[in-house]
Amino acid sequence: MSDLLQAVRGMNDILPADAELWEQFEEAVRDWLRAYGYRPIRMPLLEPTPLFSRAIGEVTDIVEKEMYSFEDALNGEKLTLRPEGTASCVRAVLQHNMLYEGPKRLWYMGPMFRHERPQKGRYRQFHQVGVEALGFAGPDVDAEQIAMCARLWDDLGLTGIRLEINSLGQAEERSRHRTDLIAYLEQRSEQLDAEAQRRLHSNPLRIMDTKNPAMQALVEGAPKLLDYLGDESLKHFEGVQQILKDLCIPCSINPRLVRGLDYYNLTVFEWVTDKLGAQGTVCAGGRYDGLVAQLGGKPAPACGFAMGIERLLALWQEEGHNYETPAPDAYLVHQGEAAGRFAFRVAESLRDAGFAIHLHCGGGSFKSQMKKADASGAQVALIVGDDETAANAVSVKLLRAGFDQPAAQTKVSLDDLAEHLGELLFPMEDDDGSL
Secondary structure: OOOOOOOOOOOOOOOOOHHHHHHHHHHHHHHHHHHHOOOOOOOOOOHHHHHHHHHHOOOOOOHHHEEEEEEEOOOOOOOOEEEOOOHHHHHHHHHHHHHHHOEEEEEEEEEOOOOOOOOOOOOOOEEEOOOOOOOOOOOOHHHHHHHHHHHHHHHHOOEEEEEEEEEEOOHHHHHHHHHHHHHHHHHOOHHHHHHOOOOOOOOHHHHHHOOOOHHHHHHHOOOHHHHOOHHHHHHHHHHHHHHHHHHOOOOOOOOOOOOOOOOOOOEEEEEEEEEOOOOOOEEEEEOOOOOOHHOOOOOOOEEEEEEHHHHHHHHHOOOOOOOOOOOEEEEEEOOHHHHHHHHHHHHHHHHHHOOOOOEEEOOOOOOOOOOOHOOOOOEEEEOOOHHHHOOEEEEEEEEOOOOOOOOOOEEEEEEHHHHHHEEEEEEOOOOOOOO
16 A cells, blocks of 8 residues: 555645646636726635634534534634635624725635535635625625626636526515425425425525425425515615616526525525536625624625636636646756856846746756757757856757748857847837838
8 A cells, every 4th residue: 555645535736737727717817806896805714613603504514514623722712614705704804894994895715615525516625716895785786796707707708607696585584484485395394305304494495405306396386585575675686687687697587596605685696507517506696784793793785706716717628728838938058067057147137138038957968958948848949058158158049940040059148148039039020010
């Protein structure tokens, strides 16, 4: 048996080729969020366990079965690796009194942790972009956040993502619906699976989101929360729909869309796709007006969403987008002790001028180094030997076709090297458009 240690199951390494794709995605996300006035916030990965049991709800799957929680061996404090970001963000906002100056638009990006059965698109360490708007009460922010997502899909060239929306109303409306829903389900208890039986009195609304084929007819006939909404809740929901209509963003109302966290109210939404198998939700969110007060703050409205980076990247690659690592501008080869020291000066002076230079390390013959230079994809090899070092110069060798040069290799003084390399790699057009 090998002694080689492996990563924790469901917590994956992101290797350079994939990490570069992640960075390209993250850069696009930052530009997108900046365009809507959202500012970054960074919260700890580790939080007090009561933060999540109070915010998410003690009878949710996350709190009951999925959180990585432990007791601090030094002081006995109960701690949890964050399973989601909204509770942490709201905690930070309250702790630092950020709403004192008015409403805030915030975003964060990073890993979350849930002890689930790993499968494609669902991991124990997964990554999210979270967006939170705190202090805004109207349907305009709900609709704007949905419109933000539509724009990101367009920016990334993603297709086949559809929008589903619903309203969970307010607490008193959900309470009336809950009473009737429990009565309906109790009369048909023999049709409930074990999970639904467990949730019947603790969280019956989650039964409406069951994926069990045998229960689909049962939940279709259950009382619908939309029928219990009062005038204000309906007005808010209609306001969201009107803005989406004005923006030509199609959506469907899904009365079974309830979300898995207790803190939601009014608008909830999901962006879903059929291209990722069972893990079809790529972005989800909604309004959570009660959470600020629930965590000890002065009551304030709030709305937000989170998107799974792994799932969006899988879709992005499905659309044919893959990152190609850019080649360096030049590969610098050298041989000899003095030449090696001079090569460092050459490389740094060119980097000062803005070039990407791959300096060969590890020794080897000129022949072997030139093979690596060619394999790097660089357009140019820079060669430093004893002669070049003595002359304070560098030999420039063209590695790719397409350069209109009289010789394949030229010796250039270090003082002129940056200008020469720039003219080689980035030739200027003449006034008539020719090179």
